[in-house]
Amino acid sequence: MPSETCTQKRKALADITEAEALNKRPRASRKTQINTPEIKRKTERREMTTAQRAIIINEALHEVPLKDICNNPLVNRPKSTVSTFIHRAAAQAGTTPSQFNLRNPDLQGKHSELLSDEFLESKPRSGAPYKFTDDDVAVLINECTKDGVQRRKHPFEVYQEIQNAANSESEHPSANKPPLPPASRSTVDRTMDFNGYDRFFPRYKPALDDDHKKRRLAFAIEHRKKTVKGFWRFVLFTDEMAFTQGKPYHRKKVTRQRGKREEWIPECTTSRNGERGTTIPFAGGIAINMKTKGHVFRPEPKEETKRVQAWMEEENRRRHEEADKQQPNRRKNSAPKYVKLERNHANIKRGVDWYRYEKEALIPLYLPAYKELDDEAKKHGKRAVLMEDGAETHHVRHHDEYHDEYNVVRMGKYADVNYIKEKRRKRYRFDWPPYSPDINPIEHVWEWMKDWIDKMEPHRPKTVEEARNALYAAWDAVPFAIINKFIENIPHILEKIIEHEGGNDYHG
Known part of the structure; x- marks a missing residue:
């Protein structure tokens, strides 16, 4: 029978828009924030020129409406900025904003004085001046993002290296050059933040050998013409992940721009998944507008x-x-x-072997969802496909008894030829390339869930039981809009793999 949860979630899709779904994620404090959806740059300060100030005063004296002054192409400033400047100019002239016009007897004959350079010049701002000039900032950013080694250092550590090398005779690029202005750690952090840079945990990309690239390229060429509407929408992607309870992503952070621009470049990724702590296995499956129940494997x-x-x-x-x-x-x-x-x-x-995978994930979660997806695919003259990666727990002959019961079309390792001859019938399977988490959309869902948990308030789960509950909550919070986006991106990823001859060194 189809899974009741799958049916309910598919019906609930009509009531959930993408904006509503994305708003389900809890707000994150700055300390726990790992990824920012967009580059949040602070707006650059734009001082009004002397000519703009003269235009504003001249039109204010002639009682031009504030809205028309702001809409003047030569001014082009917000209403609040123009209004504040008129208030200050009126106070400097010894009158009120309502009396700041040529009909005021006190201002008659002072028109040229109000438009003089002495009256219009910019006054020095209060507070400490900026530590770094634009050239200093360029030197600091270039040195912090020069290569993978420099990106893994804290910007203040890089700043100290620049200062130490400036007065030395080493081969450092900053040697024999003027040192940067004296600055504290917080000043360096604010400077990097002002220019859109922050510290993030590196993303994981597995290392590939020639055989891996060859198989990835063959898979991409074979499936490059398959569309989401005609094939990928009827694939049930399943997998298990190991969530680490404790310190997230036990790796050194890297310096990169906020957003997706530098998230997957080689200098900001790692080929070793070095998480430490208590691992909690979690299983689930996804398809277009569909997801199975989530399951946490307990000891x-x-x-x-x-x-x-x-x-x-x-x-x-x-x-x-x-x-x-x-x-x-x-x-x-x-x-x-x-x-x-x-x-x-x-x-x-x-935590998980083939028996537990079969009894706790394959039979209660994946096969009922596959049956529901297959029934829908048959209405369009298609067959659903059950995707399982190359883990040894997924490819045991004992599982075939249940696959036969549901008449499953599988995507995974090639079938055992001797076993096929012994059973005297053909098993339909698609080969899934090794070390290819970039193709499998559920791998991106795992990353989304980990980020979601890392941003939980008031803190990340501290106990194993809290982590288990957080995994269930994160799985329920995954919006269908995100799932559909990851699946619909598969053709684009396959083209990238073909372009890079099976490699995963593309950006994205």
Whole structure:
């Protein structure tokens, strides 16, 4: 039967607009903010010129309406700015703004005086002057973003290196050059922030060898002509992630611009996913306008492990006897062939093996959602596809019994040829390239969820139970607009992969 949750979420899509969905994310404090959707640059201060001040005073003296003064192409300033300047000019002339006109006897004969340079010149501003000139800022930014090594240093550390090298005889670019003005750490931080730079955790991009690139390129060429409407909308993307409870992304931050411009450049990414702490496995699946229930894998009790092991031994004994009867013509002293059930204890210790994946994710989450998606695809003369990446927990022969029950078309590793011959029928599978999280849209959903959790208020989850609850909340908060955006971007990513001959060194 179709999943009730999937049906409810699909019906709820009509009531959720993209703007409403995006507004569900909690507001983030500056300390926990990792990504800013847009580059928030502070507006550059624009001083009014002497000519603009003269035009404003002249038109104010002739009682031109404030709106017309602001709309003058030679002025082009906000109403508040023009009004404030007129108030100050009237106070300097010893009158009120309402009396600041040529009908005022006190101002008659002073028209030329009010338009003199002495009256119109800019007064010095209060407060401390700026520490850095534009040239100083350019030197600091260029040095902070020169390469990946410099980006991982704090801007103040780079500033100190520039200062130390300015008076030395080293080969540093700043050697024998005038040092930058003295500044504190907060001043350097404000300068970088003013120019749109901040500190972020580097994004993860796996390292690829020639074989990986070859398989990625072959996959991209094979699927480049498939459209979202004709193919990708009927693919159920499934995966599991390991969320690290504790310090997020246990890696050094990098200096880059806010927004997406420098998020995926090589200097701002890492090929090692160095998170540390207690990992919490989480499973889920997505499709266009659809997502399955989320599931957190909890540690398996020892009693359950012993029970499953005893069941597997009994099941293997039964299968051995059954295969022995069905294969009477095999070679003498040869063991009968059958699918033996075994568990990888290393995977059990990490949290998920093929058995737990089957019992807690594949059967209750993925297959009901696939059945619902497949029924919809058949209405359009298509078949739904279940996407599973190359993890060993996804490709166990025991899973085929359930895949056959739902008549699943899979996207993953190629099928075992010997097993196909043994079963005497064809299994439909698409090959999924290795080390390709950039193609799989659910990987981007995991990143979205991690960012969402990192921005939770009043703080990030501190306990394992809080992290589990946060994962469920983040999964429910993922808007369909975001899911659809990631899936609809697949053709663009495939073109990028073809352009870079299977590599992932493209920006985005």
